[in-house]
Amino acid sequence: MFCDVCKSKEATVFLTQIVEGKMQKVNLCEGCSKEKGVNDPTGFALADLLLGLGAAQEIEKNPLGIRCSVCGFSQTDFKKTGRLGCSACYDAFAEGLSGMLKNMHRGLIHTGKVPARLALALSRARELAALQQGLEKAILEEKFEDAAGLRDKIRLLESEEGKESKSGESNLSGGEPDLLDGPNRLSLVQTEDVPPNPGKKS
Amino acid sequence: MKLSAIIANTGEWLSGSGPHDQIVVSSRVRLARNLKGKPFPGWAKKAERVAVLDEIRGAVIQLPEMKEAFSEKLEDLSPLEKQVLMERHLISREHAAKGAGSAVVMNTAQTLSFMINEEDHLRMQAIRAGLQLDEVFAMINQADGELEESLDFAFHNELGYLTACPTNVGTGMRASAMLHLPGLVMSEQVNKIINSVNKIGLAVRGLHGEGSEAMGNLFQVSNQTTLGEAEEEIIGRLNKVIFQILEHEQNARQILLQQRAETLLDQIGRAYGILCHAHSITSKEALNLLSFIKMGVDLGLFPGGYRLQVDELFIETQPAHLQKGLQATKLGSEERDSLRAALIRTKLKKMPEPEIGKIPTTPPIVQSPTSEES
Numbered sequence: 377m378f379c380d381v382c383k384s385k386e387a388t389v390f391l392t393q394i395v396e397g398k399m400q401k402v403n404l405c406e407g408c409s410k411e412k413g414v415n416d417p418t419g420f421a422l423a424d425l426l427l428g429l430g431a432a433q434e435i436e437k438n439p440l441g442i443r444c445s446v447c448g449f450s451q452t453d454f455k456k457t458g459r460l461g462c463s464a465c466y467d468a469f470a471e472g473l474s475g476m477l478k479n480m481h482r483g484l485i486h487t488g489k490v491p492a493r494l495a496l497a498l499s500r501a502r503e504l505a506a507l508q509q510g511l512e513k514a515i516l517e518e519k520f521e522d523a524a525g526l527r528d529k530i531r532l533l534e535s536e537e538g539k540e541s542k543s544g545e546s547n548l549s550g551g552e553p554d555l556l557d558g559p560n561r562l563s564l565v566q567t568e569d570v571p572p573n574p575g576k577k578s
Numbered sequence: 579m580k581l582s583a584i585i586a587n588t589g590e591w592l593s594g595s596g597p598h599d600q601i602v603v604s605s606r607v608r609l610a611r612n613l614k615g616k617p618f619p620g621w622a623k624k625a626e627r628v629a630v631l632d633e634i635r636g637a638v639i640q641l642p643e644m645k646e647a648f649s650e651k652l653e654d655l656s657p658l659e660k661q662v663l664m665e666r667h668l669i670s671r672e673h674a675a676k677g678a679g680s681a682v683v684m685n686t687a688q689t690l691s692f693m694i695n696e697e698d699h700l701r702m703q704a705i706r707a708g709l710q711l712d713e714v715f716a717m718i719n720q721a722d723g724e725l726e727e728s729l730d731f732a733f734h735n736e737l738g739y740l741t742a743c744p745t746n747v748g749t750g751m752r753a754s755a756m757l758h759l760p761g762l763v764m765s766e767q768v769n770k771i772i773n774s775v776n777k778i779g780l781a782v783r784g785l786h787g788e789g790s791e792a793m794g795n796l797f798q799v800s801n802q803t804t805l806g807e808a809e810e811e812i813i814g815r816l817n818k819v820i821f822q823i824l825e826h827e828q829n830a831r832q833i834l835l836q837q838r839a840e841t842l843l844d845q846i847g848r849a850y851g852i853l854c855h856a857h858s859i860t861s862k863e864a865l866n867l868l869s870f871i872k873m874g875v876d877l878g879l880f881p882g883g884y885r886l887q888v889d890e891l892f893i894e895t896q897p898a899h900l901q902k903g904l905q906a907t908k909l910g911s912e913e914r915d916s917l918r919a920a921l922i923r924t925k926l927k928k929m930p931e932p933e934i935g936k937i938p939t940t941p942p943i944v945q946s947p948t949s950e951e952s
């Protein structure tokens with residue numbers, strides 16, 4: 377395991393702290409732990425150190441600093457508090473956060489509970505993404521029968537979605553050229569990535 | 579319902595029973611949720627916090643499981659009342675420090691509590707006695723399911739539930755168990771266990787103080803990651819580790835009995851002597867000695883009927899609980915120490931001396947998780 381600060385030397389100092397049930401962890405090499413003055417693990421907030429690391433790197437990448445367009449929170453605010461301003465901050469600071477989340481967690485994709493009202497849409501979106509991936513692969517490998525089957529499934533899934541959201545009635549597949557035709561097939565696959573019924577969500 | 583009426587009784591997690599409750603004091607699961615499109619409490623203006631509070635509190639008190647609930651704004655609770663709730667693990671230290679725009683709602687059994695506008699808009703927890711992580715998760719998961727019918731929680735397709743601190747994003751869940759581990763502390767194995775548990779992404783921490791310095795030999799094991807695993811997987815992993823720690827603790831106690839019975843009896847006997855006769859005792863000393871008495875009850879040296887009184891003393895001797903019946907605004911530490919000693923003397927007055935003849939030669943060994951799972 378590498379040191380969280382210099383990312384080059386082997387970490388030998390493992391600090392763990394839980395404040396009110398919140399777990400904070402930092403792994404440091406000998407040199408960095410001395411430099412950070414980490415002699416007393418109970419005396420400082422590890423999360424702030426860890427979060428500070430991520431935020432500091434991000435600020436270097438974006439010298440002007442980004443702000444969340446919804447709540448006005450800035451990277452500097454994040455570095456100061458270790459907390460975000462609103463849920464939209466996760467998108468505003470996505471780039472800087474992903475590295476930090478990777479260090480903190482066991483994965484980058486939530487696989488647990490989904491609010492019931494979103495569950496159907498989310499499982500459809502995930503299924504659709506998987507089908508589309510399969511379709512691209514089938515086309516690349518010139519397995520056209522598989523591709524045709526996948527395309528039908530995608531259309532079925534999309535039409536179900538369209539029916540439920542009412543607004544997407546007529547824009548499905550009417551005059552679409554066959555995906556399996558000719559040399560421009562990959563670009564056609566690309567258009568499939570765009571939701572066929574853009575009016576469905578506000 | 580008044581707070582005084584609620585705190586007059588010990589919570590279910592302390593007085594109730596559950597699997598392995600000799601060693602696993604309590605199990606707790608907490609979920610963090612935020613309302614979509616609203617700034618997190620730390621960044622919100624007061625009016626925004628108040629609006630969030632009204633919306634969430636309205637939904638929480640409608641829950642079928644929250645009939646007869648206690649609900650109060652933090653600004654309307656006295657510092658002493660807040661500290662009592664903290665000592666019972668019903669609100670966090672951070673929440674206790676909050677003023678306007680924050681509130682707490684809890685049920686009379688004190689098994690469910692909702693902190694509104696803590697670090698997140700809503701932190702809700704279920705807590706019960708013994709090793710019951712699956713059960714407390716089911717309880718809080720149900721409340722969450724009911725709440726999401728009227729509250730629009732911030733949820734991201736990839737990152738899951740969005741929280742003010744990135745350390746909680748994903749499930750927003752912190753599952754933990756409080757363990758009493760005097761055997762591992764006495765046999766100096768506890769630091770080794772803490773290190774190995776930390777290496778697999780879970781955390782062990784002294785409830786009051788670190789490592790072998792943990793007061794009362796009480797430790798909390800919890801998950802440290804919230805993203806990338808489903809709630810059930812996290813709890814499953816935690817359960818497995820807790821079973822292993824349980825087994826180690828049982829083994830450590832048995833080895834102590836076989837190899838250092840005199841030391842063990844000496845410690846328990848001294849603890850009994852001091853607690854029954856002291857006239858001034860600090861919180862730290864009280865917790866450490868109570869831990870020996872608790873182990874003595876586990877080993878059958880004291881009648882089982884004293885278990886609850888001993889367990890309650892762990893909470894009742896905490897500073898705010900000592901003062902809760904009193905009008906005095908704040909006692910000095912010397913006054914508290916003598917009050918604490920008096921309380922313990924009263925509670926243990928009728929408790930008989932430890933019966934050394936009752937030392938069991940083969941205490942039950944905890945089943946390993948593999949044989950436990952169906």
Ligand SMILES: [Zn+2]
Pocket residue numbers: 379380381382383384385404405406407408409
């Ligand atoms: Zn380093």
Ligand SMILES: [Zn+2]
Pocket residue numbers: 444445446447448449461462463464465466468
């Ligand atoms: Zn924001």
